[in-house]
Amino acid sequence: MITADRKVIVCAAGLKGANFVRGLVNHEIRLDRIYAYKQPDDHSDSFFSIKQLAETMQIEFRESRKPEFSSSDLIFIIGWQYMFATITPFSVVFHDSLLPKYRGFAPTVTALLKGDTQIGVTALTPTPGVDEGPIIGQLAVQIAYPIKIKTALDLQSDLMISLATQIHRQWSEGFFTTCEQEHARATYSLWRNDADYLIDWSKTASEIVRAIDALGYPYSGARTTANGETLIIESASEVDDLNFEIRQPGKIWTLDGGRPLVVCGSGLLRLEDCRTLNGARYDFRRTRIKLGESQLK
Known part of the structure; x- marks a missing residue:
């Protein structure tokens, strides 16, 4: 005892x-x-x-x-x-x-x-x-x-x-x-570093959603870039896919109530909540953006 x-x-x-x-x-x-x-x-x-x-x-x-x-x-x-x-x-x-x-x-x-x-x-x-x-x-x-x-x-x-x-x-x-x-x-x-938080838009929509959810708080959050600015994607959801003749992952197709629909390797994602590195909400105002095109800051 x-x-x-x-x-x-x-x-x-x-x-x-x-x-x-x-x-x-x-x-x-x-x-x-x-x-x-x-x-x-x-x-x-x-x-x-x-x-x-x-x-x-x-x-x-x-x-x-x-x-x-x-x-x-x-x-x-x-x-x-x-x-x-x-x-x-x-x-x-x-x-x-x-x-x-x-x-x-x-x-x-x-x-x-x-x-x-x-x-x-x-x-x-x-x-x-x-x-x-x-x-x-x-x-x-x-x-x-x-x-x-x-x-x-x-x-x-x-x-x-x-x-x-x-x-x-x-x-x-x-x-x-x-x-x-x-x-x-x-x-x-394997151990993970900053590069592992970068979203790979060539993956399927379901894989990307899992990554966004898996890398959130208390971790640093899944991230991408838009117009050279680093964004943290807090949440996203799958929507019905479209048959693109030439598929280009990372491109925004349209805005749905201000939330971008992003082309993935297969499937479409609606980004529900995006934040800047200082935590401010980021609102997309145009579609002609390809996410992840530039290096992370």
Whole structure:
């Protein structure tokens, strides 16, 4: 059973980390210490949310990328982007995919881009290899499209919290049950950079909608250019296609109530909400524009 010198420590970063900490508190799991750090590309201000929650609940909080703990502590690691100097018997990493599928970076984005109808989370023991450790537990959920990335991440956060309560119960009894991954079935998800947010208008309309939804908040947003200005596309919807004799993806066909209809590799998209980089709404006033023709700023 749990003794007084064994602690529950959370190492959390990003929106998933903030949701995770909030969920554990709501499930009345006593947290002894929380580690967090600021991420420059985090648009959700999760660091401050985690810090404020810790202060409200009187949980010890440390801003650090180098957590400290003992071998008997239960360590929950969520959204963390740095290696640990020491791995303990009760260190648990949460990965937002059903391993061994999508080892690596931004697996939920990859799953939505591919149109997966099932997403999930895995709790695993950390090892030097990328997401190769033994599995402690997994949970999955079915999804339907269209779906925004934040909705998917919220669903996964709920799964992680459910999994964490199960693992906390095992830890209180002094053991973890694990199983090795089927390494031969592993697939991988590459890291993403600014260029990966640029919309490729040669893709199908449905693929582009999935990309717009998958790259939105808390990520930076799918983007294109119009007359040399960078735009973030917040939302779009498919409309009935037309039989163009010569198809030229990225060209605006017409305006529908001020919203442009854009030719895709196949299909037509209506851009429902476009923003400038400073967040101002962008309204199209003419049709003779080819999106994505110039370089991103």
